[in-house]
Structures are given as C-alpha cells and as structure tokens.
Amino acid sequence: MQNLKTQLQKKLEGVDRLGILGIGSDLRGDDAVGLWVAKALGRKSKTAGPVEIRAFLGHTAPESLTGEIKKFRPTHLLIVDAISMDRAPGEARLFDAQDISEGISFSTHRMPLKILASYLCQSFPCSITVLGIQPQVTDFGKKPSRTVQAGARTVCRMIREILRVR
Structure with a gap:
C-alpha cells in the first residue's frame, strides 16, 4: 500500500480543487466501493486544509454528472470504481485515464471510463486518475464484503x- 500512497502523492501534486467521482451500484455488494470512497471523502472535506473537495456520486450512470463536474472545474479528478483486476479483494491500483485497457473489467456502468475521461479532458484542463479497487462480491442483492470495506x-x-501534508 505504500507504493500506492507514493503514486497518489504524485498524481495529486498541485491539487487545489479535487473532484471525486464515485461509481457503482448499491445493489451489488462491493460494486458500490467507489460510492463509499466518494461519500467518505466528501464528508471529511474540512480536513483537507486548502484543498476544496467535492464528491460526485455517479452510481451506474456517471456520464450524467459531466455538467456538474465541469461547473466545479477541478484541477484533479479521481474516478473511483470497483475493477476486476485479478488481485486480492480490497487491493487498490491507479490507472491513468488514457491508459485504461480493454482487458480491465469495470463495474456496472454503461459508458466506458476511457470515453468519459477523454470527454472531460477535452472539456477543461484537469488531471484525471482512475482508482480501481478489487471487489470480492458483486452479485445482485449481496452485502458488501468486510475485506473490500x-x-x-x-x-x-x-x-x-496526502491532502493534509500539502
């Protein structure tokens, strides 16, 4: 996890306005992990010192929030989603929005994240990073796993x- 922290520090360097786009379905166990992270960080925004944080809950249609995200004009956008990466449940990994490959399986949303990120990059200057968290349970009606929580x-x-150190 220390490597992830170092990578996050680099990605969030120079952040003034951080948008956190949580993606997933509350009805599919760990698929909601992106929503949990966005809600938790949005609630705690006062601890971030000079960084303004806004959480966006994209659920299964994150493309519906592009207008709100553009209005906020973040310097950095962190997209958080459950991603099947053949890793241990709860393990996280960062992806550059442009480097998202077809071999990575994202959760239940309709629009591919690569297209969403590309659209947002063209709309305004912003550093966009995808934070994927390996789910354990994504079956309909199942409870979230403790490991992924x-x-x-x-x-x-x-x-x-990271934001406090800044």
Whole structure:
C-alpha cells in the first residue's frame, strides 16, 4: 500500500480543487466501493486544509454528472470504481485515464471510463486518475464484503493524509 500512497502523492501534486467521482451500484455488494470512497471523502472535506473537495456520486450512470463536474472545474479528478483486476479483494491500483485497457473489467456502468475521461479532458484542463479497487462480491442483492470495506477505509485514510501534508 505504500507504493500506492507514493503514486497518489504524485498524481495529486498541485491539487487545489479535487473532484471525486464515485461509481457503482448499491445493489451489488462491493460494486458500490467507489460510492463509499466518494461519500467518505466528501464528508471529511474540512480536513483537507486548502484543498476544496467535492464528491460526485455517479452510481451506474456517471456520464450524467459531466455538467456538474465541469461547473466545479477541478484541477484533479479521481474516478473511483470497483475493477476486476485479478488481485486480492480490497487491493487498490491507479490507472491513468488514457491508459485504461480493454482487458480491465469495470463495474456496472454503461459508458466506458476511457470515453468519459477523454470527454472531460477535452472539456477543461484537469488531471484525471482512475482508482480501481478489487471487489470480492458483486452479485445482485449481496452485502458488501468486510475485506473490500477495509480496503476502501485504507484508501480514504491515505488520501486524507496526502491532502493534509500539502
């Protein structure tokens, strides 16, 4: 996780306005991990010192929030989603928006993140990073796993630490 923290520090360098776009379905267990992270960080925004944070809950249609995100005009946008990456449940990994490959399986949203990120990049200058968290359970009607919830809490703690240091 220390490597992830170092990568996040580099990605969030120079951040003034941080948008956090949480993606996923509340009805599919760990698929909602992006929503949990966005809600948690949006609630704690006062701990971020000079950084203005706004959480956007994209659920399964994140493209519907592009107008709100553009109005906020973040310097950095962190898109958080459950991503099947053949890793341990709860493990997180960063992706550059442009480097998202077809071999990575995203959650239940309709529009591919690569297209969404490309559109947002063309709309205004912004550093966009995707934070993927490996889900364990994504079946309809299932409860979230403790392992992935713990991974989400770790990611939130890490981001708060980075923003306070700034």
